[in-house]
Amino acid sequence: MKEMYTITAFSENHIGLLNRITIIFTRRHINIESLTVSSSEMKGVHRFTIVIEEEEALVKKVVKQISKLPEVLRAAYYQNDEIVYREIALYKISIESAIEKNLEHLLREYNARMVDIQKDFVIIEKTGHVEDTEKLYDILRHFGILQFVRSGRISISKQKKELSSYLSELPINEYVKA
Amino acid sequence: METTEGTKKKKITGSEAVILSLINEGVDVLFGYPGGAIMPVYDAMHDYYDKLNHILTRHEQGALHAAQGYARVTGKVGVSIVTSGPGATNAVTGIADAMIDSTPLVVISGQVASSLLGTDAFQETDVVGITQPITKWNYQIKNAADIPEAIAKAFYIAKSGRPGPVLLDITKDAQFGEFEYEYKKIDFIRSYRPLPKTDYSQIDEAARLINLAKKPMALIGQGVILGGAEKEALEFLEKADIPFAYTLLGLSAIPTEHRLNIGMLGMHGHYAPNVKTNDADLIIAIGMRFDDRVTGNLDKYAKKAKVIHLDIDPAEVNKNVYADVPVLGNVKDTLPLLTEKISPNNHEEWLQEFRALINVETQKIINKQINPAEEGILMGEVIHKVSEAFGNDAIMVTDVGQHQMMAARYFKFKQSRSVVTSGGLGTMGFGLPAAIGAKMGKPDRPVVLFAGDGGFQMTIQELGTIFQSNIPVKVVLLNNSFLGMVRQWQELFFDKRYAMTELVNPDFQTICKGYHMPSELVDSREKLDAAIKNLVEQDGPYLIEVVVEKEGNVFPMVPAGASVSDIRLE
Numbered sequence: 001m002k003e004m005y006t007i008t009a010f011s012e013n014h015i016g017l018l019n020r021i022t023i024i025f026t027r028r029h030i031n032i033e034s035l036t037v038s039s040s041e042m043k044g045v046h047r048f049t050i051v052i053e054e055e056e057a058l059v060k061k062v063v064k065q066i067s068k069l070p071e072v073l074r075a076a077y078y079q080n081d082e083i084v085y086r087e088i089a090l091y092k093i094s095i096e097s098a099i100e101k102n103l104e105h106l107l108r109e110y111n112a113r114m115v116d117i118q119k120d121f122v123i124i125e126k127t128g129h130v131e132d133t134e135k136l137y138d139i140l141r142h143f144g145i146l147q148f149v150r151s152g153r154i155s156i157s158k159q160k161k162e163l164s165s166y167l168s169e170l171p172i173n174e175y176v177k178a
Numbered sequence: 179m180e181t182t183e184g185t186k187k188k189k190i191t192g193s194e195a196v197i198l199s200l201i202n203e204g205v206d207v208l209f210g211y212p213g214g215a216i217m218p219v220y221d222a223m224h225d226y227y228d229k230l231n232h233i234l235t236r237h238e239q240g241a242l243h244a245a246q247g248y249a250r251v252t253g254k255v256g257v258s259i260v261t262s263g264p265g266a267t268n269a270v271t272g273i274a275d276a277m278i279d280s281t282p283l284v285v286i287s288g289q290v291a292s293s294l295l296g297t298d299a300f301q302e303t304d305v306v307g308i309t310q311p312i313t314k315w316n317y318q319i320k321n322a323a324d325i326p327e328a329i330a331k332a333f334y335i336a337k338s339g340r341p342g343p344v345l346l347d348i349t350k351d352a353q354f355g356e357f358e359y360e361y362k363k364i365d366f367i368r369s370y371r372p373l374p375k376t377d378y379s380q381i382d383e384a385a386r387l388i389n390l391a392k393k394p395m396a397l398i399g400q401g402v403i404l405g406g407a408e409k410e411a412l413e414f415l416e417k418a419d420i421p422f423a424y425t426l427l428g429l430s431a432i433p434t435e436h437r438l439n440i441g442m443l444g445m446h447g448h449y450a451p452n453v454k455t456n457d458a459d460l461i462i463a464i465g466m467r468f469d470d471r472v473t474g475n476l477d478k479y480a481k482k483a484k485v486i487h488l489d490i491d492p493a494e495v496n497k498n499v500y501a502d503v504p505v506l507g508n509v510k511d512t513l514p515l516l517t518e519k520i521s522p523n524n525h526e527e528w529l530q531e532f533r534a535l536i537n538v539e540t541q542k543i544i545n546k547q548i549n550p551a552e553e554g555i556l557m558g559e560v561i562h563k564v565s566e567a568f569g570n571d572a573i574m575v576t577d578v579g580q581h582q583m584m585a586a587r588y589f590k591f592k593q594s595r596s597v598v599t600s601g602g603l604g605t606m607g608f609g610l611p612a613a614i615g616a617k618m619g620k621p622d623r624p625v626v627l628f629a630g631d632g633g634f635q636m637t638i639q640e641l642g643t644i645f646q647s648n649i650p651v652k653v654v655l656l657n658n659s660f661l662g663m664v665r666q667w668q669e670l671f672f673d674k675r676y677a678m679t680e681l682v683n684p685d686f687q688t689i690c691k692g693y694h695m696p697s698e699l700v701d702s703r704e705k706l707d708a709a710i711k712n713l714v715e716q717d718g719p720y721l722i723e724v725v726v727e728k729e730g731n732v733f734p735m736v737p738a739g740a741s742v743s744d745i746r747l748e
Contacts, residue, residue: 011369012369015318016306016307016310016316019307019310020310023310023311027311057496060496061493061496061497064492064493064497065493067492067493068491068492068493070314070315070335070367070369070370071315071369071370072369073368073369
């Protein structure tokens with residue numbers, strides 16, 4: 001059965017590695033739902049967070065292939081209930097509708113905040129799951145959204161020992177179901 | 179402490195650093211083709227011919243396959259140098275071939291100056307991008323000072339763990355740049371663990387299953403050869419008395435004449451191991467990857483057996499066939515652990531079941547190939563005779579197609595690293611250049627190439643390399659004027675509609691004459707023995723062209739999509 005899986009990989013910060021990792025998915029015709037790459041807490045180490053909807057057996061194979069890359073320190077995969085995960089969304093709303101429709105109350109209710117105010121528009125930020133940012137989108141749509149953007153997922157595992165703590169130890173290049 | 183070439187703090191160019199670094203890695207033979215973007219490296223090489231024997235091939239694909247042949251027979255890293263753009267793209271087939279067959283290569287490609295990168299400069303191509311899916315690692319060098327470390331890393335990655343090809347792309351300005359050279363070999367990269375941890379409880383479990391098994395069967399893959407575990411494999415098999423079969427690339431890991439040998443696996447392998455795969459109660463896969471040509475239909479593969487899978491690459495475990503007991507690690511390390519834990523056993527009765535099937539195949543197929551009743555010459559008889567003429571102890575190189583499967587079936591081996599063939603990729607044109615590389619790697623052993631008339635013409639220009647560098651390769655050209663393997667499939671599965679498989683060939687004897695390649699034509703059986711005698715006894719290179727039956731087929735055969743135990747004898 002296909003389910004959502006979040007794959008986390010730590011790698012050296014080298015040119016071309018993003019492509020090396022994504023071709024593992026494209027070669028198997030797996031669609032990447034979201035992909036976030038950023039520097040980790042360790043200097044020179046990058047963290048990949050990749051979300052796919054697939055069967056676990058295939059996810060395992062993909063994670064092994066990622067782990068096998070000489071420049072990948074470690075890779076693992078999680079189901080949604082094993083991690084805390086968030087996305088961030090930004091909404092641009094015209095200043096008129098923001099004033100007109102009591103935006104402040106709404107933001108408090110949805111745990112969102114205003115991050116920038118310009119002469120013509122305001123920018124609202126909301127973090128949460130896709131459903132949360134989508135819900136706010138549906139409401140703000142009535143205000144007239146000038147622009148909308150949503151990030152890929154970031155996640156942290158619910159285990160006491162986070163995957164990244166392995167990085168300070170000798171990395172073992174094998175697949176882990178963390 | 180070992181001395182390293184040029185490790186005095188003096189300024190040298192990036193090009194000279196490339197050459198010195200190769201020498202420091204123990205390279206003495208390399209294969210390549212010059213061109214604009216790699217000229218500085220060739221210029222630097224010009225002063226080092228006493229240490230580096232560069233073989234000039236006639237095409238970059240030839241250079242790559244030669245490096246592969248060299249690597250396969252020596253166990254060392256094969257090295258190839260090509261220029262940018264078309265030089266690099268011509269190398270792609272060889273790199274892909276080395277990737278899928280786990281052959282250690284370091285390929286150095288020239289690149290346009292770094293200031294021109296991304297501008298569609300003359301002979302610029304994104305070779306790092308192109309080769310990402312088909313290299314174990316690749317890297318573009320834009321600064322001369324990065325060359326020694328990149329080369330040290332390249333050799334370490336190429337040869338460690340599961341070996342594979344590495345490509346280094348060096349911009350022209352990096353080749354010209356000057357810096358203080360120092361060379362240090364690398365044996366550690368923090369993100370790279372070539373040897374997975376062995377789980378010792380799995381060794382115990384594997385030993386338990388082996389001791390209990392009534393019908394165990396071992397599958398010997400190239401991992402045994404790559405790990406240098408021939409002795410360890412033999413000790414394991416003999417103690418447990420387990421019949422074993424080879425994969426195509428596992429051939430020669432153990433001498434053909436061993437009493438436990440039950441033949442080759444796979445689509446055109448032997449009858450007994452294929453049929454018995456679905457009878458076995460335990461499969462012990464040693465350094466092999468359950469390729470689809472070995473397993474046939476996975477849903478009907480080894481249905482009664484538990485599977486123990488020993489491999490160095492964790493990604494191979496459960497990739498195609500579920501492993502009840504995975505044993506990770508180099509088989510050279512894990513096999514002795516297993517051998518120690520198992521009890522001496524005797525499986526003579528089980529072995530007799532294989533012998534019965536071997537007899538069936540011998541009568542129905544092998545005898546008819548070796549002693550044919552018909553007038554036309556058959557591939558099997560030629561290969562059998564050539565093998566015997568070389569005392570069953572030559573290095574066998576093949577191209578790809580019917581002759582390849584025939585060679586794998588009828589050639590015999592006495593020592594390891596005696597097979598050079600394109601297994602995973604099935605690259606036609608592989609044979610002739612690979613034979614050149616094999617001979618350069620093992621000049622003291624006879625190297626005999628079997629090629630078909632189709633594949634031979636894909637890299638036929640390497641006859642020029644053989645002449646220029648006087649490389650005593652023995653060639654057996656099995657000419658049936660067809661792309662035989664495709665024709666066989668057309669005959670069996672496409673109603674004999676021979677779409678584009680008949681070849682109108684040139685006069686190969688005249689071509690040989692042009693390339694100064696001593697040769698002779700065998701167009702009737704009476705001429706065969708004398709020609710083979712010449713092939714063996716001539717000092718230099720020699721080619722015999724044998725006109726074989728036009729529409730001969732390779733049997734047995736596991737049809738595509740069928741179970742291995744549904745292997746057809748005719």
